[in-house]
Amino acid sequence: MILFLKKAVRKFSYAFAGLLDGIHNDASIRLQFVLGVCTLLAGLLLHLSLIEWSIVLILVALVIAMEYINSAIETLTDVLFPNYDRRAKKIKDYSAAAVLVVSIVALLFGIIIFGGRLWIILM
Numbered sequence: 725m726i727l728f729l730k731k732a733v734r735k736f737s738y739a740f741a742g743l744l745d746g747i748h749n750d751a752s753i754r755l756q757f758v759l760g761v762c763t764l765l766a767g768l769l770l771h772l773s774l775i776e777w778s779i780v781l782i783l784v785a786l787v788i789a790m791e792y793i794n795s796a797i798e799t800l801t802d803v804l805f806p807n808y809d810r811r812a813k814k815i816k817d818y819s820a821a822a823v824l825v826v827s828i829v830a831l832l833f834g835i836i837i838f839g840g841r842l843w844i845i846l847m
């Protein structure tokens with residue numbers, strides 16, 4: 725049991741180190757964190773409902789997680805293909821497209837949720 729807990733703590737510390745490394749060394753990840761924090765602050769200001777908070781939190785986490793996966797794939801691709809290679813281009817472009825899809829959905833939900841709240845306040 726203690727061995728299992730030690731292993732779990734070690735795994736968590738690796739994941740946490742990855743989290744911090746991304747924030748320190750990857751501009752795209754940092755940007756997503758900044759946008760995420762701004763979104764959460766806007767949510768606090770606009771007093772979102774429970775269901776709105778649930779959607780916002782899921783989407784903020786999803787976009788940030790996708791950015792981490794995209795960066796990991798980019799790093800791996802750079803190792804596997806140090807020179808120009810059309811397979812590397814495909815891998816990186818598909819990976820970036822995945823982030824784009826989630827980001828567009830998050831943006832649309834943001835417009836609906838935050839736009840709706842502003843509409844209620846301003847009317």
Ligand SMILES: Nc1ncnc2c1ncn2[C@@H]1O[C@H](COP(=O)(O)OP(=O)(O)OP(=O)(O)O)[C@@H](O)[C@H]1O
Binds near residue numbers: 752
């Ligand atoms: N080895 C390669 N072979 C072919 N095309 C590549 C290669 N590396 C990058 N590319 C192309 O250049 C684009 C940008 O790649 P890059 O590695 O600069 O990623 P990025 O999107 O700028 O991310 P970041 O700035 O976070 O590194 C890729 O989406 C891909 O189209």
